Amino acid sequence: MRFSRSQRGYRAARKSRYSAILAVSIVLIGLFGFTVAGTAGPTSFTGRQTGLMIPRFVSLSASRANMRVGPGIQYLIKWEYVARGIPLEIIDEYGNWRRVRDSEGVTGWMFHTLLSSKRTGLIAPWQKQFASLRKRPSTEAPIIARLQPHVLVSLQQCDGAWCSVSVAKQLKGYISQSKIWGAYPSETFGSCFFCFDGMFRFVIFAL
Structure with missing residues (x-):
């Protein structure tokens, strides 16, 4: 059995005028304590709004959600x-807004209610196999089953080497965490x- 899905359906077309507005928005860096471009560094830190660790993975809770170039509805939609359900990585916080990154490295800001702590994943977007x-x-x-890259899965638990997942509410099994x-x-x-992992040993999972 094979499951396939293209990630192209996850994200709609880029809004026009983004490039022009971005040039203006970058001026705000340092003035209000947030950024509108770039990527997060490898070092973890505590979020200034939630006290939770950053970076961290979440999932999209809404069936339609706007990513903006800055933390507010006055900023252009990127x-x-x-x-619903695609994984996103929170890389910064500002008020009720979260700066997120998707699997292709695209970053922007989303309102916190659009995000859920439910864990999901995409099958190896970086490979073809x-x-x-x-x-x-x-x-x-x-x-x-064999899962094509970009297939969306729900993550039940991970032990650092394997994750227990479900696919389209039809199949359950294990896939390498890598x-x-x-x-x-x-x-x-x-x-x-x-x-119990089925191999006569017990694994402790952190809540």
Whole structure:
């Protein structure tokens, strides 16, 4: 069985006049304590609004959501996202706005209510090969399905090496954590304290 989906459907066309407005918006850097371009550094820090760790992964809670060039409705819309559940990475906070980055490196600002703590992931957007969804967290386990890059999955738990996922509410299985955009390398999280991994050992997941 194979699942495929192009990420092109996740994000609508770029709004016009963005380049002209961006040149003006960059002047605001340093004046109000936020930025409108660039990427986050590798160092983690505590968010000034929520006290949560940055960067961190979240998912889109709305079926349609605007990404803006700055933290406010007065700023131009950079992209419109049209798929609920896609993973996004929070890389900064300013008031009720969150600066996010998608799997292609596009960054911008979204209102906090558009984002959910529910964890999702995209299958290896950086590669062309299909990824194997397995019955157990082992390279020796039977393959349930092959997932094309950019396929959206729900993440139930990850132990730093494997993630338990569901696909389109139809299939459940395990996929290598290194094949997912939406979970950091070696990150652990999940909904249970002790989960038997099918290989006669127990793994502790952090809530």
